[in-house]
Amino acid sequence: MKVLGIGVFRAYPIAAARHLPWEGRRVIEPAESQGESAPLLGELASGARLRGRSHASMEVKPSKHAVFRAYPTAAARHLPWEGRGVIEGVEFMEIEIEFYGGLRRRAGTRMITLRLESAEPTVADAVAALHEELPALKGALGSVARAVDDVIVGDDHRLSDGQALALLPPVSGGSPRKYLAGEPLDRDALIDATADDSCGALVVFSGDVRNHNAGRDDVVAIEYEAHDAIAARVLSQIEGEVLEGFDVRQCRVQHRVGRVELGESTVLVVCRAAHRDAAFKGARYAIDELKTRAPLWKCEIYADGESRYLDGISLRKESDQ
Numbered sequence: 001m002k003v004l005g006i007g008v009f010r011a012y013p014i015a016a017a018r019h020l021p022w023e024g025r026r027v028i029e030p031a032e033s034q035g036e037s038a039p040l041l042g043e044l045a046s047g048a049r050l051r052g053r054s055h056a057s058m059e060v061k062p063s064k065h066a067v068f069r070a071y072p073t074a075a076a077r078h079l080p081w082e083g084r085g086v087i088e089g090v091e092f093m094e095i096e097i098e099f100y101g102g103l104r105r106r107a108g109t110r111m112i113t114l115r116l117e118s119a120e121p122t123v124a125d126a127v128a129a130l131h132e133e134l135p136a137l138k139g140a141l142g143s144v145a146r147a148v149d150d151v152i153v154g155d156d157h158r159l160s161d162g163q164a165l166a167l168l169p170p171v172s173g174g175s176p177r178k179y180l181a182g183e184p185l186d187r188d189a190l191i192d193a194t195a196d197d198s199c200g201a202l203v204v205f206s207g208d209v210r211n212h213n214a215g216r217d218d219v220v221a222i223e224y225e226a227h228d229a230i231a232a233r234v235l236s237q238i239e240g241e242v243l244e245g246f247d248v249r250q251c252r253v254q255h256r257v258g259r260v261e262l263g264e265s266t267v268l269v270v271c272r273a274a275h276r277d278a279a280f281k282g283a284r285y286a287i288d289e290l291k292t293r294a295p296l297w298k299c300e301i302y303a304d305g306e307s308r309y310l311d312g313i314s315l316r317k318e319s320d321q
Helices: 102-107 125-133 188-193 228-245 276-291
Strands: 002-013 026-030 067-071 086-097 109-118 145-148 152-153 164-168 201-208 219-226 248-256 260-261 267-275 294-303 306-308
Touching: 086 102, 086 125, 109 125, 125 145, 188 201, 188 248, 188 267, 201 276, 219 248, 228 248, 228 276, 248 276, 267 276
Parallel strands: 086 164
Antiparallel strands: 002 026, 002 086, 067 086, 086 109, 145 152, 145 164, 201 267, 219 260, 219 294, 248 267, 294 306
């Protein structure tokens, strides 16, 4: 706790904080006492609205919030508690946590709001607070990637008030619409889009839903989920790497999201090059990189109605890729 200010005040809960104890978020009104002007508690700008009868009304628009308690100083013990006093406080900020893949099922929700008692919390602080908030996630976040503003970051990344932290479990699997499709993939359309008279080789890879996996032979569909912005950017980057590194002249990669039925394509890779060796190598590189870098998760659905998310590979910080 630190001293935020000294002044004559009245403190009472605001509507949004009535569920908190009295030392929760407050509206502080400086007041006059025994004819003496009350100083505005400027240091209490975090999460407080300040008004004074002896001053022009003012409202502070905070970038942070504060949890605090107010009590009289020794010099003001003859006054009621809402007299001259000391304000102590702990700054905090609120962030949203978004869950993807199997984490969403384990957490029991898609998103929660966390309050972090720090002026400059890191991703590590948020993860620690999340363990306290949702004990069911303990032990499940070690291999989970963290993303802020659609960029995968490390635990030392500093958060800002109101930001969203996305938790991306190991993956199994431009404009998002260009790279991600909620309807069956159109192989002929991708072939037409990459037409190039200078190319003598065309390689098309299609990854299809099969009826068996990991000891089960009753797979009927796969449900795919993606972090759209990051997945689209990664697929675009992979296309560029194929064009630059394999003497490939045309490359397109597209992936399904949502429910994909038995026999349907989950992913298409199309590569065109002057010669077959480059086209084969480029297509192989594209699908291998997609499997380890794109935030895509798949949940197998079985004939008996059961389903499960498949284990995968932990995502890396984008600066490490």
